[in-house]
Amino acid sequence: MIDRKIDNNRPARKRASSGMGASVAALAVSLVMASSLLSANASAETPAERCKRETAAYNSAWATSWVRAHPGTKPADAPPPPVPYRCGGGGGGGGQPPTFSPDEPAPPSSTATPPPSTSAEPADGSSGPSLHPSTERNEPANGVDQDQSPVGGGEREEYPDIPDDELRKLINISVRNFNTSIRKLRSDLQTFARQMSLPYSEVLSSAERNAFDAVQVSNPSADSTCGKPANQPVGQARGEGDFFYSDSCLGGYNHGHNGIFTSPSATMEASDDQGVHDVENAAASMRVNPQKYYVKSENATNHQKHLAAEYALSKDGKGYNSAGFANNRKGGPDVGHFNCSQLVWAAYYETSRIDLDKDSYGSWLGRNVSPNPGVYPKDLTGSPLVVAY
Numbered sequence: 001m002i003d004r005k006i007d008n009n010r011p012a013r014k015r016a017s018s019g020m021g022a023s024v025a026a027l028a029v030s031l032v033m034a035s036s037l038l039s040a041n042a043s044a045e046t047p048a049e050r051c052k053r054e055t056a057a058y059n060s061a062w063a064t065s066w067v068r069a070h071p072g073t074k075p076a077d078a079p080p081p082p083v084p085y086r087c088g089g090g091g092g093g094g095g096q097p098p099t100f101s102p103d104e105p106a107p108p109s110s111t112a113t114p115p116p117s118t119s120a121e122p123a124d125g126s127s128g129p130s131l132h133p134s135t136e137r138n139e140p141a142n143g144v145d146q147d148q149s150p151v152g153g154g155e156r157e158e159y160p161d162i163p164d165d166e167l168r169k170l171i172n173i174s175v176r177n178f179n180t181s182i183r184k185l186r187s188d189l190q191t192f193a194r195q196m197s198l199p200y201s202e203v204l205s206s207a208e209r210n211a212f213d214a215v216q217v218s219n220p221s222a223d224s225t226c227g228k229p230a231n232q233p234v235g236q237a238r239g240e241g242d243f244f245y246s247d248s249c250l251g252g253y254n255h256g257h258n259g260i261f262t263s264p265s266a267t268m269e270a271s272d273d274q275g276v277h278d279v280e281n282a283a284a285s286m287r288v289n290p291q292k293y294y295v296k297s298e299n300a301t302n303h304q305k306h307l308a309a310e311y312a313l314s315k316d317g318k319g320y321n322s323a324g325f326a327n328n329r330k331g332g333p334d335v336g337h338f339n340c341s342q343l344v345w346a347a348y349y350e351t352s353r354i355d356l357d358k359d360s361y362g363s364w365l366g367r368n369v370s371p372n373p374g375v376y377p378k379d380l381t382g383s384p385l386v387v388a389y
Contacts, residue, residue: 155167169208170185192327192372207373214376225247226247230288231288234267235292237283241302242294243293246287246289246290247287276316295348296385300385308347321337325375331349345380
């Protein structure tokens with residue numbers, strides 16, 4: 001991947017110690033958490049009152065989601081949620097996201113529908129969840145590839161069962177994800193659509209939009225980023241848990257690159273040639289247009305940032321996720337391969353359920369956009385939970 005470049009002579013560094021139910025119900029979890037945590041009077045509630053309110057909101061969101069998936073029905077027709085709400089902190093609220101029973105088939109970390117960060121808010125400032133995902137868009141985002149030629153004969157012969165418009169979108173996503181297999185990409189997005197109870201066409205369009213927005217194509221004749229040498233050091237971080245973004249290109253596609261700081265000068269990063277590895281003196285390493293970010297104090301405590309850094313350190317030596325970013329929102333104990341943005345995202349999500357993906361299941365609430373299963377390097381920089389410095 002494009003993340004190759006640095007730290008071939010890095011010294012050894014002691015590693016810190018490491019430590020869905022039904023799909024519509026999981027969507028309801030995302031909806032209720034983003035909605036209930038925005039209540040202005042939540043801090044004045046007793047744990048029992050908060051638990052009662054969140055349970056009612058969860059049940060209501062589940063019924064609404066069920067009705068949306070079953071046109072012509074009413075909320076009263078909805079069956080009980082297949083995954084009952086359990087208040088965090090031992091049943092008393094406690095400011096924690098809902099938990100799941102041990103006998104469920106898979107934990108949230110290894111599914112496509114994890115609950116959002118407890119800090120996520122609708123981007124438009126609204127107080128409640130939106131149940132209106134985007135309408136399908138057929139044109140590329142931001143005018144990129146507007147002159148793209150029709151699907152070629154080779155692709156049409158190889159994928160005769162995929163309609164032209166769908167195949168074009170899959171190709172657009174694939175080429176921005178290191179030419180991920182079209183069949184695998186299609187299967188992953190179809191599975192995600194079923195889990196989220198969303199039309200596949202909407203998820204496909206959302207994934208294409210995300211790919212266009214997050215991965216820029218270089219114009220070889222212009223003074224573009226791709227091809228430029230590293231131009232400045234990353235610099236010292238404010239503290240552990242901060243991360244950086246730098247431009248990084250492969251084959252004319254600027255995918256970007258991330259690393260998470262485990263100290264003011266060291267990072268953990270993932271690259272195709274080294275997998276997940278420790279960069280002891282990352283602050284002094286030269287990158288292309290680097291920019292550092294920290295998670296706002298109201299969204300992550302110092303302890304949560306420390307846990308994120310420890311998580312990243314615990315993945316030292318893991319392999320590289322060469323499938324790209326389009327389906328990389330995974331970080332549970334069964335995940336053995338990471339790419340750069342996946343490592344940073346998982347470090348916060350898996351330890352504290354803080355979702356730094358700007359297209360997260362919490363962030364899309366209140367906006368006319370559908371969620372998708374990918375977190376790209378630039379998605380982290382656009383999160384409302386972070387600040388550049």
